Amino acid sequence: MWENIKDFASTFFVTGDPLIYGADVSIVLTIIAILFVLTKYKKWGWLWREWLTTVDHKRIGIMYLIASLLMLFRGGVDALLMRVQLAFPNVEFLHSDHYNAIFTTHGTIMILFMAMPMMFALFNMVVPLQLGARDVAYPFLNALSFWLFMLGAMLFNLSFVIGGSPDAGWLSYPPLSQNEFSPGPGQNFYIWGIQISGIGSLATGINFIVTILKMRAPGMKLSKMPLFSWSVLSSCIMIIFAFPILTVTLALLFLDRFAGAHFFTMDGGGNPMMYLNLIWMWGHPEVYIVVVPAFGIFSEIVATFSRKKIFGYKSMVWAMMIIAVVSFFTWAHHFFTMGTSASVIAFFAISTMIVGIPTGVKVFNWLFTMYRGRISFKQPMLWTIAFIPCFVIGGATGVMLAVAPADYQYHNSYFLVAHFHQVLIGGVVFGYLAGIYYWWPKLFGFKLDEKLGKWGFWFWNIGFYVCFMPQYALGFMGMTRRYYTYGWDRGWADLNLVSTVGAFMMGIGFIFQVWQIAYSIKHGERDTTGDPWNGRTLEWSIPSPAPFYNFAVVPQVKELDDWWETKEAKANGTYKEQPAKLEPIHMPKNSGIPFIMSNFWFLVGFGFTFGWVWMAVIGFIGVFACMWARSFQYDTDYYVPVEEVRRTEASLGRVV
Amino acid sequence: MAQHQNHGGHHSHGSMKEYVIGFILSIVLTIIPLVLVMNPILSKTATVISILVMAVLQFVIQLVFFMHIREGEKPRYNVQTLILGLVIVFTIVAGSLWIMLFNKY
Ligand code: HEM
Ligand SMILES: [Cu+2]
Numbered sequence: 232m233w234e235n236i237k238d239f240a241s242t243f244f245v246t247g248d249p250l251i252y253g254a255d256v257s258i259v260l261t262i263i264a265i266l267f268v269l270t271k272y273k274k275w276g277w278l279w280r281e282w283l284t285t286v287d288h289k290r291i292g293i294m295y296l297i298a299s300l301l302m303l304f305r306g307g308v309d310a311l312l313m314r315v316q317l318a319f320p321n322v323e324f325l326h327s328d329h330y331n332a333i334f335t336t337h338g339t340i341m342i343l344f345m346a347m348p349m350m351f352a353l354f355n356m357v358v359p360l361q362l363g364a365r366d367v368a369y370p371f372l373n374a375l376s377f378w379l380f381m382l383g384a385m386l387f388n389l390s391f392v393i394g395g396s397p398d399a400g401w402l403s404y405p406p407l408s409q410n411e412f413s414p415g416p417g418q419n420f421y422i423w424g425i426q427i428s429g430i431g432s433l434a435t436g437i438n439f440i441v442t443i444l445k446m447r448a449p450g451m452k453l454s455k456m457p458l459f460s461w462s463v464l465s466s467c468i469m470i471i472f473a474f475p476i477l478t479v480t481l482a483l484l485f486l487d488r489f490a491g492a493h494f495f496t497m498d499g500g501g502n503p504m505m506y507l508n509l510i511w512m513w514g515h516p517e518v519y520i521v522v523v524p525a526f527g528i529f530s531e532i533v534a535t536f537s538r539k540k541i542f543g544y545k546s547m548v549w550a551m552m553i554i555a556v557v558s559f560f561t562w563a564h565h566f567f568t569m570g571t572s573a574s575v576i577a578f579f580a581i582s583t584m585i586v587g588i589p590t591g592v593k594v595f596n597w598l599f600t601m602y603r604g605r606i607s608f609k610q611p612m613l614w615t616i617a618f619i620p621c622f623v624i625g626g627a628t629g630v631m632l633a634v635a636p637a638d639y640q641y642h643n644s645y646f647l648v649a650h651f652h653q654v655l656i657g658g659v660v661f662g663y664l665a666g667i668y669y670w671w672p673k674l675f676g677f678k679l680d681e682k683l684g685k686w687g688f689w690f691w692n693i694g695f696y697v698c699f700m701p702q703y704a705l706g707f708m709g710m711t712r713r714y715y716t717y718g719w720d721r722g723w724a725d726l727n728l729v730s731t732v733g734a735f736m737m738g739i740g741f742i743f744q745v746w747q748i749a750y751s752i753k754h755g756e757r758d759t760t761g762d763p764w765n766g767r768t769l770e771w772s773i774p775s776p777a778p779f780y781n782f783a784v785v786p787q788v789k790e791l792d793d794w795w796e797t798k799e800a801k802a803n804g805t806y807k808e809q810p811a812k813l814e815p816i817h818m819p820k821n822s823g824i825p826f827i828m829s830n831f832w833f834l835v836g837f838g839f840t841f842g843w844v845w846m847a848v849i850g851f852i853g854v855f856a857c858m859w860a861r862s863f864q865y866d867t868d869y870y871v872p873v874e875e876v877r878r879t880e881a882s883l884g885r886v887v
Numbered sequence: 888m889a890q891h892q893n894h895g896g897h898h899s900h901g902s903m904k905e906y907v908i909g910f911i912l913s914i915v916l917t918i919i920p921l922v923l924v925m926n927p928i929l930s931k932t933a934t935v936i937s938i939l940v941m942a943v944l945q946f947v948i949q950l951v952f953f954m955h956i957r958e959g960e961k962p963r964y965n966v967q968t969l970i971l972g973l974v975i976v977f978t979i980v981a982g983s984l985w986i987m988l989f990n991k992y
Contacts, residue, residue, distance in 0.1 A: 444964055468971070471968075472971070472972065472975045476979065502987070504987065505983070505987060508983055508986055508987060509983070512979060512982075556971070559975055559978060560978065562982075563982075563986055570989075571986050571987075571989040572989045575985060575986050575989065
């Protein structure tokens, strides 16, 4: 009996590595600490009522933000571990297996569990406010999306201490990811973690498309919608068409592994290359899914901090919509070297270069907006300005990669690694950070400290170039990606050391930002006006932090940049006060079902991961029970009485 | 929320008759390919083609009788999305064939 348990535990838990034991201890300690604090201060009820069951888009946004910052930390630690291993030749810090697991989890986490939720955090924090709406179109579904993401991410992260991490790369190409080469639960964690959170992403895509098309304040025609909301629309269109491809592809891979099917196997008529083909049909749109909202953020920030209307609004909208469609026609550039006909290669090389055009248009529009503007270099603007050259270089190296014959040299070298980090860090991460700095006061009611923020900013920026510029050169010198060690004779030592130094600088930048948040909670400049940056769009017309119903009176929109025009009119004395009449506000009720249902999904995933079908069946039964229960809930909404609205507004310093 | 407010006075989504017709048509379209496969009366190519034709018809039936593609307010976002969706589905299938068939030779 005892022997059996010991046997089971030694395969179930990951053992044998001091780093992992350290992590185990810290995980257990953190959990005990959290449980202790919640119990001691009697916060369980509060946690349940205010957070776990909330359907308020702002709170969901905050939870996404916290989760994504935690994941940025985990992914960042992975990155630093890899850089330590590569800092010198012949380092024996990580074993090859461990290294494989770390680059796999790093990539997967950064794209799917860091960039995606940080993007959803911004969608949730901003879009309804910007549209003059009181919530998203489907608040319940929104909560479900979040919890599915969260439980999917937790399932994936669990692989670190239980069962073993996936180690076949962030896209898990077969045949390596098949049973034959990746036995054990690691790959299954990968599949189910992504599947479960993927359902959530798809639902968010639908939710925000409907919100944008149906819930805009009266008078806000699509042609008067702020550019960030446009970028969200573009991104969500890509989500609803790309994510189903991912779901199907991973489902087929799962069938290969679980049921012995032959979709991507080497024998029985399967074709592993088909997997590459399918996964990149999602993968390429995915990189645009995450970067287009960053474009939207920059557009808002550039206009606000240059005190000018955005240059070329219409061309910005067209550029984003064209990207949304053209990004579905470039996927094969990720496997030019697979070998296919010349016409295929020519088609995909040209289509890839074509996506660069709308992106270039946007860059010029930002520059023209800044031209002759009265620019103020606050944190959001700093990140925006840093983004432009960084992204231009990333785009240019992208076009180099798109030159198919040359790609035979670059493909899967450090040149490629440098390219995608340049667009993902310089574009996506800088963009989201800019957005977080910009909209932070609206959510929390205070600004993030400028001084600490600037330290963080410079560490990130200089660190970025120090880390990744050498990697372009290393690529040319023949260093391919996913090497776990190399010898002195290669001549790569100096540049790798420089690169590692840069990585640690970015790590320091991140620490400054955490410090900045902690410091600003106490000492940050309070935002009493609701409009700390002299903003242009509707979200700045309401108090900070925004009340739970957002707008006491639904605004009437007349112009693009309506809030700016209102302020101008007030200053000129041409503003006509509209008699605002308070009415009871219709709001959705909280619900525990999203949280419970997602936990059942977790059981499904965990069961399939270990091949415990009984557990998966229990999970599915729970999921259906939750759906059943929800379909018979009729009491899902309520009205906030006028008196309460008046009281809330008064407490925020506003008379209505 | 807005979608709740719209609920009152909404036109009904289709009639009983429509649903029954749709149901019968989709069952018929399911039985035909089944019969063709169980009793191979046609050549292999002809069978495959007829299955594909039935599938497309099935898709149209679903859209018309159950998804109410003909109804809806203007602008017809549902139709626009459907068209883009079809373009992308076409790209997925045709693109995959184009790329992958090369490796067969
Ligand atoms: C003008 C814009 C761009 C062009 C022309 C371009 C082109 C390319 C090409 C041709 C490759 C494949 C190279 C190879 O495997 O040898 C590639 C890889 C990649 N690109 Fe870009 N790209 C552009 C923008 C972006 C953006 C905006 C992102 C993300 C936000 C991005 C993320 C990636 C990633 C993640 C990979 C590598 C994935 C992997 O192999 O694991 N790219 N790019
Ligand atoms: Cu791509």
